[in-house]
Ligand SMILES: O=C(O)C1=C[C@@H](OP(=O)(O)O)[C@@H](O)[C@H](O)C1
């Protein structure tokens with residue numbers, strides 16, 4: 439447990455900041471770099487605990503992955519050279535590692551066992567196991583085979599046509615990764631688009647993958663070609679600074695090199711609709727991924743309705759959007775977001791409990807929450823529930839509270855943003 443007491447802020451946020459590399463893209467770069475034959479160099483890799491779990495998993499197969507700061511050099515001879523691991527693979531707190539690696543393990547012709555921390559052990563894995571079994575892999579695990587720890591015996595897969603029953607990029611990616619190893623064509627039908635980093639990167643690594651009218655098709659392709667990846671900054675990490683600049687009066691902040699893939703930019707759309715000033719400059723593309731600089735300044739905000747197809751485009755940003763909504767005039771309604779209950783913690787409960795303790799007017803609903811603003815936040819003791827996004831949301835809240843905010847445990851932040859407090863201090867001139 440690492441408790442922290444945060445004192446209210448008396449200055450606006452200003453200056454420039456480069457947030458760390460994107461978590462989703464970093465995971466995928468290690469996975470595809472390890473499956474490819476040859477040398478893959480990854481720059482601006484996120485060295486947070488979650489992505490390092492994915493690195494360690496491939497090291498256990500015998501893949502050589504050298505780390506030098508935020509650069510990785512992967513030397514691999516492809517999956518045919520992978521060794522059956524001698525020990526279980528530990529995925530820590532990382533849902534993305536668990537779900538995507540189960541897709542890879544389904545394709546590998548050996549036995550593996552996998553486990554995670556208390557939070558990950560509570561998260562549903564049946565959503566990936568169910569299609570992966572249809573492809574031909576064998577799984578068993580706790581809770582009737584639906585939870586970690588889990589055992590996997592992979593290999594001998596055959597392509598399937600699968601309509602995603604949940605709006606989840608992790609499930610889509612697990613099936614596509616297994617599809618690399620399956621005989622014939624594997625097709626995933628996704629009614630509401632979710633983040634498409636797997637599709638972009640599979641294409642960059644030479645996989646035979648196409649997308650048409652929400653139907654994504656991948657063909658058996660064991661030999662991917664090693665391809666360097668420069669990871670853009672993580673918009674989900676930038677979101678905490680965008681929110682801070684939007685709610686602290688007089689702030690103006692530029693976040694550089696932020697990933698701007700359309701499937702992730704829901705937060706920008708929502709902040710603009712609320713009335714914040716958000717400007718994008720220097721937009722470029724690398725490996726199919728858009729990125730650029732985002733300048734945000736505080737303005738008078740108004741409540742909005744957030745529902746439907748935008749939800750997967752901002753799912754991880756909802757905790758901090760809820761905080762912004764406490765400073766927006768009128769009602770903000772968040773719907774269609776039951777998935778929040780299945781993250782590192784139940785984020786509907788964690789956000790509404792925490793913001794209520796700080797003096798906000800927020801009510802949980804079955805699939806989201808309703809926030810009434812503007813409320814002056816008081817401060818107080820809050821719990822992070824060992825969830826990085828909840829801990830960081832509360833840290834940003836301390837910028838606008840009257841009294842101190844005491845967060846019970848901030849150690850979870852290391853999974854996605856090890857330098858978070860250093861960066862907070864930088865833009866508030868605290869140090
Ligand atoms: O594919 C990914 O990298 C992710 C997908 C999302 O999860 P779901 O697929 O469960 O929605 C997101 O919440 C998670 O942080 C990362």
Ligand SMILES: C=C(OP(=O)(O)O)C(=O)O
Pocket residue numbers: 461488531532533534535754781782827854
């Ligand atoms: C939900 C998240 O991650 P994961 O599913 O990888 O644990 C997140 O980073 O907010």
